[in-house]
Amino acid sequence: xxxxxxxxxxxxxxxxxxxxxxxxxxxxxxxxADGKPDFSGTYDVATLTPLQRPAAYGDxxxxxxxxxxxxxxxERERMAAxxxxxxxxxxxxxxxxxxxxxxxxxxxxxNSFWIDRGEGAIAVDGKYRTSIIVxxxxxxxxxxxxxxxxxxxxxxxxxxxxxxxxxxVGMPGPGPYDDPELRPLSERxxxxxxxxxxxxxxxxxxNNLKRIVQTPTHVMILIEMVHDARVVRLNSEHKPDDVRQWxxxxxxxxxxxxxxxxxxxxxxxxxxxxxxxxLHVVERFERLDGDTLLYKFTVDDPTVWxxxxxxxYPWPATDARVFEYACHEGNYALGNILRGxxxxxxxxxxxxxxxx
Amino acid sequence: xxxxxxAALAVAALLLLSFLTSCATAGTSGSxxxxxxxxxxANGKPDLNGIWQALNEANYDVEMHVARAAxxxxxxxxxxxxxxxxxxxxAVVSVPPGMGVVKGGGKIPYKPEALEQKRENQAxxxxxxxxxxxxxxxxxxxxxxxxxxxxxxxxxxxxxxYQYAGAVREVYLQDPGPAPVDSWMGQSYxxxxxxxxxxxxxxxxxxxxxxxxxxxxSDQLKVTERWTPMGPNHLWYEATIEDPVTFTEPWTIAMxxxxxxxxxxxxxxxxxxxxxxxxxxxxxxxNPLPR
Numbered sequence: 001x002x003x004x005x006x007x008x009x010x011x012x013x014x015x016x017x018x019x020x021x022x023x024x025x026x027x028x029x030x031x032x033a034d035g036k037p038d039f040s041g042t043y044d045v046a047t048l049t050p051l052q053r054p055a056a057y058g059d060x061x062x063x064x065x066x067x068x069x070x071x072x073x074x075e076r077e078r079m080a081a082x083x084x085x086x087x088x089x090x091x092x093x094x095x096x097x098x099x100x101x102x103x104x105x106x107x108x109x110x111n112s113f114w115i116d117r118g119e120g121a122i123a124v125d126g127k128y129r130t131s132i133i134v135x136x137x138x139x140x141x142x143x144x145x146x147x148x149x150x151x152x153x154x155x156x157x158x159x160x161x162x163x164x165x166x167x168x169v170g171m172p173g174p175g176p177y178d179d180p181e182l183r184p185l186s187e188r189x190x191x192x193x194x195x196x197x198x199x200x201x202x203x204x205x206x207n208n209l210k211r212i213v214q215t216p217t218h219v220m221i222l223i224e225m226v227h228d229a230r231v232v233r234l235n236s237e238h239k240p241d242d243v244r245q246w247x248x249x250x251x252x253x254x255x256x257x258x259x260x261x262x263x264x265x266x267x268x269x270x271x272x273x274x275x276x277x278x279l280h281v282v283e284r285f286e287r288l289d290g291d292t293l294l295y296k297f298t299v300d301d302p303t304v305w306x307x308x309x310x311x312x313y314p315w316p317a318t319d320a321r322v323f324e325y326a327c328h329e330g331n332y333a334l335g336n337i338l339r340g341x342x343x344x345x346x347x348x349x350x351x352x353x354x355x356x
Numbered sequence: 357x358x359x360x361x362x363a364a365l366a367v368a369a370l371l372l373l374s375f376l377t378s379c380a381t382a383g384t385s386g387s388x389x390x391x392x393x394x395x396x397x398a399n400g401k402p403d404l405n406g407i408w409q410a411l412n413e414a415n416y417d418v419e420m421h422v423a424r425a426a427x428x429x430x431x432x433x434x435x436x437x438x439x440x441x442x443x444x445x446x447a448v449v450s451v452p453p454g455m456g457v458v459k460g461g462g463k464i465p466y467k468p469e470a471l472e473q474k475r476e477n478q479a480x481x482x483x484x485x486x487x488x489x490x491x492x493x494x495x496x497x498x499x500x501x502x503x504x505x506x507x508x509x510x511x512x513x514x515x516x517x518y519q520y521a522g523a524v525r526e527v528y529l530q531d532p533g534p535a536p537v538d539s540w541m542g543q544s545y546x547x548x549x550x551x552x553x554x555x556x557x558x559x560x561x562x563x564x565x566x567x568x569x570x571x572x573x574s575d576q577l578k579v580t581e582r583w584t585p586m587g588p589n590h591l592w593y594e595a596t597i598e599d600p601v602t603f604t605e606p607w608t609i610a611m612x613x614x615x616x617x618x619x620x621x622x623x624x625x626x627x628x629x630x631x632x633x634x635x636x637x638x639x640x641x642x643n644p645l646p647r
Contacts (some may be wrong), residue, residue, distance in 0.1 A: 032510065033398035040513055178642040180633045189629050211526065213508040213515045215405050220508045220515060222524060229517040229524050231506065231623055245625045322526065324539035328629045329491050329563075338640035345642070 029257065029287055034216050037257045039285055039293055042322065043315040045201070046118030046208035048075050051311065053131030053139025061139065063128035068121045075119065082112030116206045122313045124294065132202070132311040141309055144274070148304030152274050158182065166344035177341030180334060185269060187334055189327035191246060192225030195272045199230075199248065199263045199281040200297035200311065209322045210315065219252055219259065224322050232261050239265055244277060246270075259285040276303040291317045394551070394585040397511055402551050402585045404509040407616040407623065410500035410593075413454030417569040418609055419463055420456030427451060427568050428481040441482055451568075457500070459594075459608040464571060470602040477570025485568055489636065490628035492523050492540035494564025495557045495579050496595040496609060504616050506623050514546055514553070519623045527555055535559025538575055553583040574601035589615040 030038040048071055053061075063071070121128045131139035144152060158176035160167065168175030176182055186193035194204035201210065204225065211222035219232040232252040239249045249265035261283040270279050284296040293315040300308040395403040416427075426438035426449050442449045458464060466474060477484050487493065493501060503519040514527040527546040535543035535558055542560035546553055557579040565572050582594040591613040598606045638644060 040510060175642065180637045180641075188633065190627060211515075213510060213513040215508055215510055217405070218506075218508060220506075220517060222515070222526075226522075227524050228522060229515075231517060233622060246627055247625065321528075321532065323536065324492075324541055326492055326540050329540060334633075335637050335640055338637055342640060342642065 028290060030290070032214060032216070036214075036216075036254055037259070037287055038214060039212050039219070039259060039287070040214045041212055041317045042320060043210045043212070043293065044118075044208055044318040044320060045203050045210060045295075045313070045315050046116050046206075047122045047132075047203050047313060048072065048118050048120060049122040049129050049132060049203075049313065051132045051202055052141060053133065057130040057139070059137045059139075061130055061134060061137075063121055063130050065128065068123070068128040072120050079112065079115070082115070084111060086111050114206055116208060117203065118208070124288070124312070124314055129313070132313045133309060134312055135310040136307070141305065143306045144304060145302070145306055148274060148276075148301075151276075151304070155274075164344075166341065166348040169345055169348045175341070177338060180338065183334060183337065185271070186226075187337070189226060189331050189334075191271045192223060192228070196225045197223035197228040197230065197247060198271050198297075199250070199261070199283055200272065200299060201283075201295070203313070207325060209318070209320060211322050219261075222322060225325055226327050227325050238262075241265070244268075248279070248281070255284075257286065261285075272299065274304050275299070275301050278303045288314055293317075393588055395588060397509070399511050401511075401548055402553070404507045404514070404553065404583065404585070404591070407504045407506045407621045408591060408613045409504040409616055410502075410611055411614055412457060412500065412611055413452050414457045414500040414609070414611065415497065415502055415567055416451045417454060418457050418567050418571055419569070420458070420461055421451070421454055421569075423453040424451045428479070439482075457609040457611045459610050462607070464566075465604045465607055467602060467604055470572070474570045474572060477565070477572055479570075481568060481570060484570070486564055487568065488632075490521050490632045491563070492521055493518070494540055494560050495525070495542055495544070496581065496597075497564060497566055498523055498525075498541070499581075499593060499595075499613070500611065503626060504621070504623060517623060519626045521626065521628055527553075540564060542577075542579075549582075551584060553581075555581040555583065557581065572602065573597070573599045576601045586612065589617065 032038045032040075057063075122132070123129065133139045133141065136142055160176075166175075168177070174182060180188060184193065185191040191197055192204060192207070195202040196204040196207065201221070201223065207224040209224040211220075211224075213220045213222075217234055219234065221230040221232070222228070223230065228247065230247060230250060232250045234252050234254075236251045238251060243249070244265055244267040246267055246269075248263040248270065250261050250263045252259060252261040254260070261281075263281045263283070264279075266275070266277050266279045268277050270276070272279065272281075279299070279301040281300075282298045286294045286296070288294045294312060295315050296310065296312040298308055298310040299305070395405070397403045413421075425436070426442045426445075428439040428442050429436040430439045431437075437443075438449070455461070464474075482488055487501075492498075498505065498516075498518050498520065501518070501520045505516055505518040505520075508515040508517065512529065514529060516525045516527070518524065523541060525541045525544050527544040529546055531545055532543060538559050538561045540561055540563065542557045544555050544557050546555040548554070558577075560573075560575065560577050560579075562573065562575040562577075576599050578598045580596045580598070582592075584592045584594075586592050592610070593613050594608055594610045596606050596608045597603065634645070639647060
């Protein structure tokens with residue numbers, strides 16, 4: 001199912017698809033030679049629906065058709081404006097940034113043609129959703145534990161508006177640009193941002209393709225961002241508790257026609273923001289219709305959150321192919337960020353001695 | 357004559373019997389293949405699934421070579437000696453000897469200026485080998501690095517995941533047309549020639565090497581791989597290298613690849629990006645460590 005401007009088709013087809021799924025059911029489910037549901041394919045998981053529900057919707061999981069269309073129209077407008085060709089003759093942005101917001105930071109991105117967060121809200125069984133999180137019922141991540149909150153505040157204190165000077169000089173503790181280890185994992189090309197590879201695997205600002213290849217013994221899920229291949233061993237056991245990896249250790253099994261993936265053994269910095277090494281993620285793949293999977297996940301990390309939380313969203317198949325995302329090989333940014341910080345610190349020092 | 361024809365008949369009968377047996381075996385395992393004890397998919401094609409690894413010295417030097425003291429050398433009073441940055445690693449960074457994987461035991465047919473480039477690369481190995489910086493290895497090098505790789509193979513998909521640097525490549529089983537742009541791992545298009553999976557790899561950048569000895573190529577590289585099962589646990593791997601900018605003629609490497617037989621064999625993370633941060637960015641720390 002291509003999603004280009006077919007929100008009407010989706011809503012009209014919604015009921016029919018549900019009905020046909022129920023009626024035709026198992027017969028239409030593509031299956032592998034060994035009789036398991038065949039989830040192989042390439043999927044584009046970009047969506048305008050946020051992970052957490054905007055507070056205005058309260059406990060309402062569903063968007064009306066009108067609300068969904070308004071959301072899509074607003075995004076189309078925003079994208080059209082953002083994708084205008086840049087003026088090649090424009091000068092450098094002013095020191096400290098041009099005041100704009102967005103992923104490129106307030107030094108001003110050239111434009112937003114590279115952003116791809118989808119063109120529609122997610123819909124399951126023809127009903128549009130207000131959030132990916134379905135539990136707690138308010139669509140928000142649950143309360144953090146004291147330890148989780150403290151870690152998050154430390155993390156957040158390292159991010160500030162770019163003011164064009166070394167504001168961290170003279171502050172106690174390490175500054176945010178002191179070492180590569182203090183930069184976000186995506187800046188270091190270690191993992192993609194927004195938990196795009198997860199687990200749980202969430203939509204990101206761009207590069208939202210997933211590629212699933214399935215064999216009787218393994219399921220491989222390629223994450224477009226940072227070319228991460230998640231290898232899920234079926235009917236296997238987790239590695240010993242002291243063996244820790246960036247993406248954890250994933251094992252899977254079939255629960256009827258549902259693929260269940262269980263992941264533990266994370267290191268101290270899982271892709272999911274805020275999570276700890278005690279993160280435990282259970283993911284479930286079901287088939288919604290011939291072109292769409294339903295991806296469900298439950299996050300349990302008692303070190304960080306006071307209760308488990310769950311979300312779900314559809315993965316529509318696409319004809320697109322995953323192109324190589326060679327992040328590290330072209331990572332001039334990390335070195336330049338550190339060098340830039342050293343220059344700003346030198347300027348700050350000079351200003352200090354100049355004043356004395 | 358009489359005896360001869362009787363013997364021939366016996367042989368024919370045996371062949372028929374073995375053919376029928378193999379058909380029966382294949383039938384019970386649900387595949388429709390020909391003779392041979394190689395695993396097959398339900399469609400009868402060889403099943404390449406598994407964790408594989410090379411067992412040779414090709415990643416040091418694809419050409420036949422005797423052992424040498426280090427991957428990077430400098431002039432000494434009585435001959436070459438390990439260069440300063442690698443000296444402290446002693447025998448650990450020495451080069452094990454190898455019979456080479458260039459078919460026919462030959463040398464790579466470099467054009468003169470390309471051979472000069474190879475020598476320069478070798479002299480500056482630490483600075484230039486993309487493996488040192490944890491860059492994606494390209495094809496064919498990915499297949500004979502000293503780490504395992506896993507093939508995920510079904511009737512409609514063929515995907516390689518390499519442990520080194522988490523490199524990956526999809527092998528398209530329908531002709532994808534020309535690669536949209538060059539990439540580190542290139543674009544792979546695969547098709548069957550009997551029981552051999554032939555993979556044409558194009559669209560590779562000029563930035564990858566063949567080994568730790570500075571053997572190189574241009575962006576005109578075309579690699580044609582042939583993956584042939586030799587039995588349940590071995591693949592015969594050949595790759596023909598064409599690059600008219602760098603070589604005077606095509607050349608071929610060949611080697612067996614071995615299935616990792618450990619019952620719990622699995623890929624683990626080798627996210628070496630993290631391991632080279634000190635090398636690449638350490639000088640820009642706020643408080644640099646001694647370098």
